[in-house]
Amino acid sequence: MFSLLSPDMAVYLALAVPVFGFLGIMLADKYPNIREGVTLITGVITLYMALTIFVAVGAGQEPGFEFLEILPGLSLSFKVEPLGAMFGILGSGLWIVNSLFSIGYMRGSQANNQTRFYMCFAIAIMAALGIAYAANLLTFFVFYEILTLSTFPLVTHNQNEAAKKGGSVYLGILLGTSIGLLLPAIILTWITTGTTGFALGGILASSVEANDPVVSVLLILFAFGIGKAALMPIHPWLPNAMVAPTPVSAFLHAVAVVKAGVFGVLKVAIYIFGIDFLSMGSAADFIMWIAAFTILASSMIAMSQDNLKARLAYSTVSQLSYVTLGAMLATSMGAMGGGMQIAMHAVGKMTLFMCAGAIYIKTHKLLISEMAGLGRVMPVTFGAFFIGAMSIIGLPPLAGAWPKFLLMIGSADAGHRLLLFVLALSSILNVIYLLSIPLKAFYFSDNGKDGVGAGPQGRVQWGNLKEAPFFCVMPPVLTAIGCVILFFLAGSLYDYLLPIMEVK
């Protein structure tokens, strides 16, 4: 099935196709149907490329190519390993789902500048794939910056005062941390080791001792420099980015941008430092506790948010730090848990965001306090939300259960019992702030205001549904089903990711 083109060629095309999609969308400016058609076709072709790569990597290959050597010894080149292949398939697959949702949402809200919206999306997905397939830190950095810049017009899409303010925080923090901290980290790695290439087992081990101060400096620069991982205190860009239209929040701030960040942290931990090397020194502990703090603190903040998107944003900040935590545990189970969390959380959180978008499109409601009884007229939307929330919390039989489980094993392996408590407490907090939403929607009543939820409590009014347009409801249902399916596929994904834990 996948023998039509070589994996190397597929890497090339996976990056080139979105660029052609970008041009196609630009040319189809005046014809919305053709424009969205181009987006979907581009998405399907890109997904096919990502699948080809995924299969090849699963067979033990390392597809990739060198694009250009821009400075002596520093090149733009690509080499795919299991983690990147997984991220690539996640990004390109969910892009299609999100494009369907965008069609419903953007047409439903009669947004302006829709062509620019889809163009920027195509570039963003190209950048995300570039990050996934990067063979060295330089390539990673270049695509990281392209991702920041291409998503900026999306975040500020509404062009009102709130968008400008949110956009400036977004761009300021992401550009600032990347140029101010990540770039020095990359250069310091380059000077210390003479390479920036990702290699299994790490590249630092051969140059410096594990408890050398330079290792701590590097780790801190990387952990805070990759601002997209939203470790506290550099997380404010994420809640601020919620001024964007919901499809942007759904895809970029649940999948592409934030996952590019934690993917970067995980990749640096595994392929630059090396798990064994990290576990020998004490540098990782500091970042690990900051991640643990972020998990709890942002869960607490999430509880106090009445705006649904803001609550989901803080929930994302919290969930992202699970990945950072997994990387910093410096055990193989921790890394595996982090890798799984990237995929599982993406699917779950995207469901939640798309549901929030569907609610907004139909009712223009943003505040959770106004959603009482809404579940009885939008049962499909809130049903999907319920499944997504359960998955994020980590209840079986939903996908989110596995990473939590693995992270707990990892914490125990690393000998940090306190972390077990942190993870358990966080799950309880998740239950409170996520499950309260569908609970409110299904079981509470707004006493007949607005004419919704007026029926008998706890009874869905099947004859009187007020669901959002088809294209807004179908995508979250798809991802909710995905949450269930991924629970049963977790074993295969575990086996697939196993090579990242084989040191040397």
Added chain:
Amino acid sequence: MIHFPGLEHLPALPVIIPLIAAPFTIVMRPGRTPWLWATLVSWVTFACTLLLLEVVWHGGPTEYKMGGWAAPLGITYYIDLANALVMMLVAAMAAVVFPYAYFSVKSEIARAQSPAFYTAMIICLTGLLGVAATGDAFNVFVFLEISSLSTYALVAMGARRDRRALTAAFNYLVMGTIGATFYVIGLGLLYQATGTLNMLDLHERLAGQDNKVVEAGFAFIVTGIGLKLAMVPLHLWLPNAYGFAPSAVTAFLAATATKVQIYLMVRFIYTVFGFEFPFLEVALNAFLILGIVGMFYASFVAVFRDNVKQMLAYSSVAQIGYMLLGISFGTVDGLTASFVHIFNHALIKAALFMGVGCVVLRIGSSQLTAFRGLARRMPWTTWALVLSGLSLIGVPPTVGFISKFKLMEAAFQTTTLIPPLLVVLLIGASSLLAAVYVGRLIYTMVLEQPPENAPAIKEAPHAMRVALWIMVIANIYFFFFTDLTVGVATQAAEALMCSQAGCGGAY
């Protein structure tokens, strides 16, 4: 290589051609003719400098004796990779800015003045190329004044649009003359100590000399050039001069004038004085401190400027800080980073000022408010400004990234007064200030709405847009292909620093 007749005169040609061409310009009929002539001259000169760079790159440094007179008596042009690169850069900027200038000059300068304007531009080009080419320290002074005097006149020509150009030009004249005087005083002291003005001779005879006369000469020369290149406490002339000069002049000067002075500073520090000179360390430490102060102070001022030309002018002062920082490391890597940034910053600032020039032409103002909603009104200009602005911050894939990378790489490998990691973080932090003021500009252009009663305007003329976009594309091209910039700069830095016993470090 093909042998052209007269190729042996190649090192002199880039200076001689514009020098001879300039007087003809003044007698031309006002209007299009002087512009066409100036453009032609700039292209021919550019071709010569390219050829020269090619020759020096493959054949090593060349020497040219003016009128056949040998070194201590006559004037010698001594061209190695460092000059060849700077000369090529200056001529390239002229070759792009001169064609661009026509419409901008037509609207900003009286028609009757146009022959004088282009004459002054060509003379300025001559002077800058002469400073870069010559191997004679006094000849440097002559060309320095040739370029400076024509620059004063060019800045003053901005008076038709804004009378404040006159005071800016006068201020520049006074400061520039003080700088030149300091330079000559310093040179006089060196002449007294050595009896020669040829740079290579000076180096030989200065070896082992460490007395008050030489030290005073060194201090006068460094301060004089520091004034000319707008090193931080001596930068006060620059923002107004750049802010009120005609747009084409600003674009040309910002890309070339200070760059040549930086080159001159490097030439004096490494070729004339050299590492054996014990007083050098004082200057390098001063560069380190002043460079960092400049990076922050000027960027900070730029953030609060409401006139885009002045904002970019302050940004230039800040960027000079990066170049001084590179020099102050006293390593081959540091000097390479400086040369790379000289080249890249010329591309960046030329593009930015040319973009602003397009706006001034169409809207008639360079105030930030004039840029509101520009993305709808002048999309080509806007996106050119956005891309070159990102290059100024140092975002890949633009040349600014290469500059930042090389500079941070060099900073990590030095031992200076300040810990390397701190220097690197300071470089990063000052880039953020650049992000703030560039961000302000981009915000105004892209996210704000045009004024309610704004008249419909056309995009800038094709000639300007093409020139502008050539610069923008160069900003991206030289990210991917760094042979010319990093390759030549590394060799040039090695040649400058490894002349005597191995590659030395100042510390």
